[in-house]
Amino acid sequence: MYRTKHRNGFICGSYNVLFINQNMLPLTLYNLSLEDVESLLLSAWLALQHFPSPSIYTTLCALLALTKGQQDPITTAMLHAQSLGITSRHHTIRHLASCLKKLKKASNELTDKMDALSLGEPGPNDSMNSTEQRLAQLENIFSFSTADSSSFPKSHCQEFTQQIQHLPTGVTVCVLSVLGVKPGEVGDSIILSRLEKGAAPVTVHISTSKQRHPISWLVQEIDSIQVEQKAVSCVSEKAQWWEGRWALDSRVERLLKEMERLLGCWRSFLLPLSSDPEPSRQARHLCKSLSAKGVTVSEDMLKVLLSASPELSQADLRRFGLGVSPQWDTECEQLLLTAVTRLADREEPRGHVVLILDKYLQKLPWESISMLRSRSVSRMPSLHSLIGLSIQKENDSDSILKQGVDTKQVFYVLNPDANLENSQERFKEWFSSKPDWDGVCGVAPDTGQLEEVVATKDLYIYVGHGAGARFLDSQTVLKRQMRAAALLFGCSSAALAVRGDQEGQGIILNYLIAGCPFVLGNLWDVTDRDIDRFTKYLLESWLSAGSGAPLLDYMGPSRQATHLKYLIGAAPVVYGLPLHLQ
CATH class of the missing domain: 1.20.1390 (PWI domain)
Structure with a gap:
């Protein structure tokens, strides 16, 4: 164990080390002082902040945050939050700008037609104005800073602090990322920032390089498990197939234990x-x-x-x-x-936890570590996307986040490729027996119908291959404001593919950009019979629980309903905010 003292002394695992020290610097920069390094990082950051690239900006934000450390916790947390979800922010800004352009065009046309008939009473144009204000507010939240360098960090921190106040009461936000000194490097340090409405942000820097299995190993292990799973799925001999599946299940179980052990005492930061x-x-x-x-x-x-x-x-x-x-x-x-x-024997903390994870850590099933397994947990790609969804909940009185899910407003797509006979046999009679439910079974749905469904219904249930992108693709998703919560039980429906230095990409992000309040999907490929056990338990227990029942309370027990409680049980995750029944 070693200890190093510095003016920015920052919590680092079980060590007290400086946030950035000389040993972290490339040899060519060794003669620079830490103040010189901070100045160079800040100059680069200010030059890129207006239109950042995720391939470099993520690392730049994290390194600059390290220079601030505990001496400036708000700036440190602000920079860390800025480092994630950059690509998603760009896409959201473009989508909102497109929506505003279309709305203004429609509004102008409607104004011309209505002028002669106006009686001074509220009309369709008032609704458009309200929508335009909402879109403009969201555009302001997602936009990148244009602040002058002379105002750093005051103006940035003021904006950050104001955004935190939009977080829902009782929600704890945990921002986690892996730090490598070089862009594209996985690295062996974790930065964890904890944000809550009405509380000062807290950030810790957890070094894992001295651990038996550092964080880079855990990321490699989950990738290896997915590769091995694809190989096992091709095995035709039944006993050998099951032997391979059980071995992978044990590996995911060990992975979860290593994830929790790696965080050590700092896993307490994940609790509300x-x-x-x-x-x-x-x-x-x-x-x-x-x-x-x-x-x-x-x-x-x-x-x-x-x-x-x-x-x-x-x-x-x-x-x-x-x-x-x-x-x-x-x-x-x-x-x-x-x-x-x-404080012994006191009630355990209750509340909701939102995880904002970088492109490496989003691959890992954090919701299934023992400390979080029985708790209400969801994900979001960035703090800005979470703030945007929170404002949507605040401003839209009809949002299902506020009103709850009407169990009569449900649409299902069951086995649309007609090759999942077991799933169809398990759910067809049950789904079709619901008098108020609409849906299709054993046939492909009409794309136009699905576009209307997700914009008007309360709940969209998909039991088929993948995320159903063949029937509702990423561009179609963005055509309408999504009202429905989406439960996508197919393989890798919530997976974010990471290519090169870019951030993870997947259709589930388009659901969120379109305003979807709640999306459930799987992080990796799953077998139909076992994920059907999860699906059946979740839907039966939640939908029969009565008014006010929160779906996330049934995630933990539903994971236990699977045979492979880790390989399959740990795959489902949720993006969005907590959802309940009307």
């Missing part, structure tokens, strides 16, 4: 804060006690740790102390243990 005020009181008292001993620790960081303390071991708490400060000693440890003891 307890509504109990006592952890806050204990954190305030502990912060003062530690400060009296010359140990400076953020009160917000202590609050997060103490709120999650029932989930942490004494070894975790000890590692936290070793990572916080070189001055941490046995007396500091005792102060922490005393605070934890006072």
Whole structure:
């Protein structure tokens, strides 16, 4: 174990190291001071911020965040949040601009026709104006900064702080990314930022290079599992096929344990804060006690740790102390243990967690680690997409995020390629027996019909191959504002393909750009019979639970309904915000 002190001293796994140190710099830059490096990074960042490329901007944001460290937590978190979802932001800006252009053209034509008939009463044009204001507000949220360099970081942080206030109450946002010094390098450090409405952001830098299995190994392992799975799926001998499947299931189980072990005590940052005020009181008292001993620790960081303390071991708490400060000693440890003891047997924190993951970490099934398995968790590609969806919920009184899902407003597509006989046999009678449901079974749906369905229904259920892009492609998805929640149970329906230095791409992102409030899909390929067990359990338990039932509460038990509880059970993930029944 080593410890290095610096003015930007930043939590780094179980080490207290500087955010950027000389050992991280290429040899050609070795003679530069850290201030010189920060100045160069800032100049490059300011030059690119107006229209950034994800191939370089992501790394640039992360490195600049490292130079800020704990001395400026808001700027650090702002830069980290800016580093993710850049491609998705570009696509969303283009989509919103296109929508505004079409709307203005339609509005002008309607105004010309209605002028002669106007009686001074509200008409269609008023609705258009409201939609135009909503689109303009979203365009402003997704747009990249045009602030002058002289205003950095004040104006950027003010905008960031205002955006955080749009987060729904009770939602904890966890931004995670892997840091490599060179663009395109996976790297072995994780940056984790935690954001909540009404709370100061907290960021930690977790070094994994000294671990037996660093984060780069975990990313390689999930890629290897997917390659092996495709090979096993081609095996014709049944016993050998099952042997290969069970072996892969065990590998995913070990992977999940390694993911949680890698985060160590910092996995507490993935949990929402307890509504109990006592952890806050204990954190305030502990912060003062530690400060009296010359140990400076953020009160917000202590609050997060103490709120999650029932989930942490004494070894975790000890590692936290070793990572916080070189001055941490046995007396500091005792102060922490005393605070934890006072919080024993208290109610576990409840709330929703949104994960914003970079192109490497989005491949991993974080929702299935033991700490999150039974909790309400979803993903979003960027903080801006989450803010946009939150504002959509606030402003649209008819949104299913606010009103809930009407179980009479459901459309299903079952086995559209007519080659999943088991799925059709399992669901056909059940789906068709619902008097208010519409849908197709064993035949391909009409694209125009699906376009109308996702814009008007409350729930779209797809049981077939992939995400159904053959019937509702990425461009068709963007033609209308999506109202329906989409449950896409096909293979790799939520997978984001990563090519070269670019960010992950997949049709599920187009669903979100089109305003879809909730999309469920699979991270990788799944077998029809086992994912059908997940589907059946999820739909039966949720839809029969009654008014107000949140879908995400049934994800954990539904994973357990599969035979391969990790290879298949860990595949489904959700993008969007929590959804409930009317």
